[in-house]
Amino acid sequence: MTELLTREDAPGAIEVHDPASGELVGRVTSATEQEVAKAVRAARAAFAEWRRTPAAERAEALKAAAAELRDRADELAEMNTRETGKVPGDARGGVLAGAGTLEQYAELGPAHRGRSLQGGWDATDLMVPEPRGVVVALTPWNDPVAVACGLLGAALATGNVVVHKPSERCPHVGRMLTGLLARHLPSDVLQCLDGDGSVGAWLAECDDVDVIAHVGSTATGRSVAVAAARTGAKVLLENGGNDALIVDAGVDPRWAASQAALGAFANAGQICVSVERIYVHREVAGEFLDALVAEAGKRPHEVPMGPLVDERQRDHVHGHVTDALEQGAELLAGGVPPDGPGARYPATVLSGCTPSMRVMSEETFGPVAPVRVVDDFDQALAEAADDRYGLTATVLTESMSHAQRAWRELPVGTVKVNNVFGGAPAGAAHPRKASGEGFGYGPELLDEMTVTKVVHIGPAGG
Structure with missing residues (x-):
């Protein structure tokens, strides 16, 4: 899973090799600390418009992205196989699962609702969900499309903006996916940064980040939690397991x-x-x-x-x-x-x-x-x-x-x-102990990506 966060100031080229043959797949350049800060600033600037975009319009953008993802499933699956060794059928299944997840959040986003409260007869009292702001998504290599689509879909459907750092073990898949989704969104609403653990560390330590969602190793997750304790960012972690x-x-x-x-x-x-x-x-x-x-x-x-x-x-x-x-x-x-x-x-x-x-x-x-x-x-x-x-x-x-x-x-x-895999759709669970915290999937992820505001409107002059 993703690497332990380190602060080695040595960004540069990252080589990815085909794990089946050892052949070079490609190289990417790790983002610098300045580029990380620039991406977060750009996301913050884009947030004002995106949060005001009607939920139905955000949903249509996700549906369009899901349709394109289905059309390009073979292309992303092939790159996934080359970078991570995932067998072709499973790789394609992961892409299609990701498209299905985007469609799910496109349907759930507009239906994500608050509550009305029983106050005075001449007043209106509400509990309203609002987007949290800038979400950093640190995603793994073992199922890079399906996992990323869950975090990105839920964040975008609820009006957040996202900076995505895929694992350095599958950067081409991560960039292809992010670029595909971003074409259906306003500028800077969704961005992708390449890099190793140092890039993840810089993102986790950024003061202007509101949510850090990480799927990967327990060691990395705990580094994320330490960083978030200093900045106040909300943390969602799905980390290691010993099932x-x-x-x-x-x-x-x-x-x-x-x-x-x-x-x-x-x-x-x-x-x-x-x-x-x-x-x-x-x-x-x-x-x-x-x-x-x-x-x-x-x-x-x-x-x-x-x-x-x-x-x-x-x-x-x-x-x-x-x-x-x-x-x-x-x-x-x-x-x-x-x-x-x-x-x-x-x-x-x-x-x-x-x-x-x-x-x-x-x-x-x-x-x-x-x-x-x-x-x-x-x-x-x-x-x-x-x-x-x-x-x-x-x-x-x-x-x-x-x-x-x-x-x-x-x-x-x-x-x-009596079944090692499987289960009903939309189930969501809290991991325990060293395995993480928070809902990382399912309809409950929409709650994690939002913050609740209570509104009381009384009569004028009353």
Whole structure:
């Protein structure tokens, strides 16, 4: 995810390489501190007009941008694959999901309403939502179009202006997306800045920024929060996760293994809500592990799986695997980086894992399925809950009482029962603990992007 914010005063060219082949995709020039300040000033100047633009007109602009995004889905998906290694079908799906999100906020924006209050008969009392002002959006590389469209769409629909800094790992995708949207908006309402962590730091520390929305690592999110504490900006954070999967007694072990493989290996394990650690009941552990190894063996030949985003991420993932093996874990599949260019890493299954291993206690963010065998559901639930993150968790069980206990007791924003991915549209949750704060998606994001004003209008001369 996005890099730790640093203040190294060394802006310059950033090279992006294809993680599948190692070939150079392109170079971008990192913004200077002066360019950051200039962009924020320009956004502030554009805010006065954009906030007065009728909500229906703002919605039409987002709908037009969404239509163009659909028309150019293949173009953006191809660049996404080249920069991040996302498999083409998933990359295109992410673009279409982004277009759908823009359309959603185009519909919700004009319907975002305040309240009338019951005051005196001769008075009018209202609670009115107003845009906050200048929003900085710091977006990640693992699903760059879909995630960015959520933050940008909600901010723009409610009358805010935005300075967008995409991850330095996919700057061309970020600039293409921002430019596409900006063509349908007045000048400077939406701007894009290229750069590494230093650019993000300058934006976060700017006194004239009202909201900082960040999706990325916990370390970066906490740097953002520290900066915002000095300026007073509102912070929205969706940060790291160490999402647990519990496999209860009585479930079909082959079905459970297919769910675990989907959660751990999709997008090479580089999804914010990927399965990061697995607790399996001893009763089904043997068959489950055999089936999970078979699932790993299908990738990437039978089931597509792309590379990791770059060699630095591959080194991080392999470091977690190596640490587990040194502490006594058993390697059942994968675990050996292939020779040749690029940043591929095999689907990996580890057994005999313990809580002290980094692969169980930290976010690996790679195609690794670490498995810990437990004696009963109580142990699984207790160990799954004992974690500094609080993003999501999944429970596979035939027991309704266990399902009820799980969603009640797991201290995370989202609990999924019998499905590692999926859910009804428009759901929104608060991440917990080191995983962030605030609603980062769904209709509730419109509330986060606005501030409420109370208005009392009394009779003249009264």
